[in-house]
Amino acid sequence: MDARRAWQQWTDWVLTTDPAQRLRLSMAGLAALLMVACMLVMNGVAWAGLTARTPVLVWSVLCSTGLVVVYVAIRSGWSQRCADPSLTLPQIVYAMACNAVAYTIAGPARGVTLPILAVILMFGIFGLSTRQMLGVLVYGLVAFGTALGVVAWRHEAGHEPALEIAHAAMIVVVLLSGTFLTTRVQATRQHLRRQKHELTLALEQILRLATRDALTGLFNRRHMLELLERELGRTARPPRSIVLAQLDIDHFKAINDQHGHAAGDKALQTFADVVSASVRQSDVLARWGGEEFVLLLCDTPLGEAQQLLERVRTAVAQAAPRDAGDGVAFTVSIGAAVHTPGEAAERTLERADRALYAAKAAGRNRVVLCPGSAAESATTAAPPPA
Numbered sequence: 022m023d024a025r026r027a028w029q030q031w032t033d034w035v036l037t038t039d040p041a042q043r044l045r046l047s048m049a050g051l052a053a054l055l056m057v058a059c060m061l062v063m064n065g066v067a068w069a070g071l072t073a074r075t076p077v078l079v080w081s082v083l084c085s086t087g088l089v090v091v092y093v094a095i096r097s098g099w100s101q102r103c104a105d106p107s108l109t110l111p112q113i114v115y116a117m118a119c120n121a122v123a124y125t126i127a128g129p130a131r132g133v134t135l136p137i138l139a140v141i142l143m144f145g146i147f148g149l150s151t152r153q154m155l156g157v158l159v160y161g162l163v164a165f166g167t168a169l170g171v172v173a174w175r176h177e178a179g180h181e182p183a184l185e186i187a188h189a190a191m192i193v194v195v196l197l198s199g200t201f202l203t204t205r206v207q208a209t210r211q212h213l214r215r216q217k218h219e220l221t222l223a224l225e226q227i228l229r230l231a232t233r234d235a236l237t238g239l240f241n242r243r244h245m246l247e248l249l250e251r252e253l254g255r256t257a258r259p260p261r262s263i264v265l266a267q268l269d270i271d272h273f274k275a276i277n278d279q280h281g282h283a284a285g286d287k288a289l290q291t292f293a294d295v296v297s298a299s300v301r302q303s304d305v306l307a308r309w310g311g312e313e314f315v316l317l318l319c320d321t322p323l324g325e326a327q328q329l330l331e332r333v334r335t336a337v338a339q340a341a342p343r344d345a346g347d348g349v350a351f352t353v354s355i356g357a358a359v360h361t362p363g364e365a366a367e368r369t370l371e372r373a374d375r376a377l378y379a380a381k382a383a384g385r386n387r388v389v390l391c392p393g394s395a396a397e398s399a400t401t402a403a404p405p406p407a
């Protein structure tokens with residue numbers, strides 16, 4: 022395979038692989054580089070005659086096997102079945118075991134393994150929980166305690182009790198600082214996660230306040246106008262049939278006057294619930310202000326809209342006495358207009374409003390449709406009451 026094709030394949034892989042998986046493989050690659058550097062140092066020590074070559078060679082084979090196993094487990098996707106697909110804990114446990122063994126076979130050069138222990142622990146800072154890191158601390162103390170014991174027991178070349186005590190102290194310091202740093206980083210990450218969660222909730226609330234009516238939970242006028250502009254501004258072939266309806270509760274002032282403002286509020290909520298339950302999921306209902314509401318019916322021919330609005334009117338008349346409290350009954354008058362392609366939302370709403378006036382003038386509790394274009398409607402809509 023030529024270099025250009027290999028490069029192309031690699032860049033394709035980088036572009037198509039999930040970023041989290043790429044990060045896992047990069048981290049595993051970095052750990053592999055560290056192990057390879059460690060193996061080079063150990064083999065250099067052996068070649069320099071400071072220690073026996075065979076144990077170092079066997080150790081190198083074991084380290085390489087571990088690297089290959091981890092790489093295959095991550096690259097094949099197998100590791101994604103695990104709670105931590107980066108396999109941070111197994112990698113750290115294995116690397117520390119290799120490091121402790123290196124300490125016992127490196128002869129007088131065993132001090133070189135200690136900085137490597139510090140680097141291994143750094144990998145845990147972002148990937149391990151505080152509990153896991155405490156486990157690693159205990160495991161490290163046992164592993165390196167055993168390694169120090171083995172060196173002392175074998176009276177290795179260059180074994181100096183004072184030097185071993187210094188090594189032991191260094192190992193304890195490295196393990197304790199690694200654990201301390203991990204707990205600090207974990208606490209900071211937890212704090213950031215909590216803050217992020219709070220910000221998300223605050224943003225959701227701001228969005229709700231900006232787009233919803235506080236009393237009924239329906240969209241507010243401002244948001245409905247945005248929706249209308251977006252929906253009516255879309256061009257479609259053939260043009261879609263869109264109907265806009267204005268709904269106004271009849272004699273609402275009387276409800277407030279006879280039953281109090283709280284009963285009026287409850288009636289508005291009941292009205293919103295009843296109408297929402299009577300329309301389709303795709304229809305959009307908004308509180309326009311006071312006891313006025315606007316309903317957007319997309320992809321709805323006039324005949325179908327008439328049936329739907331009649332259903333809404335009947336549902337309101339039937340449901341109100343039951344849901345809004347004793348004696349609070351009300352009806353709704355509805356005026357609707359078909360949107361003409363290219364017409365501004367305000368114009369269609371004006372025509373729907375004129376139809377609403379006609380419904381009120383004709384005795385309320387009824388649906389009046391204003392079919393056709395703006396020009397046509399001027400003749401078909403009933404005039405407002407004198």
Ligand SMILES: Nc1nc2c(ncn2[C@@H]2O[C@H](COP(=O)(O)OP(=O)(O)OP(=O)(O)O)[C@@H](O)[C@H]2O)c(=O)[nH]1
Nearest residue numbers: 269270271272273274275277282283285286311312
């Ligand atoms: N309880 C309550 N009342 C409201 C709210 N917003 C507006 N109103 C009241 O709604 C009433 C509207 O009265 P009008 O505009 O005279 O209309 P109406 O009595 O429904 O008469 P028609 O529309 O002609 O059938 C007023 O008394 C407002 O105070 C609200 O949020 N809660």
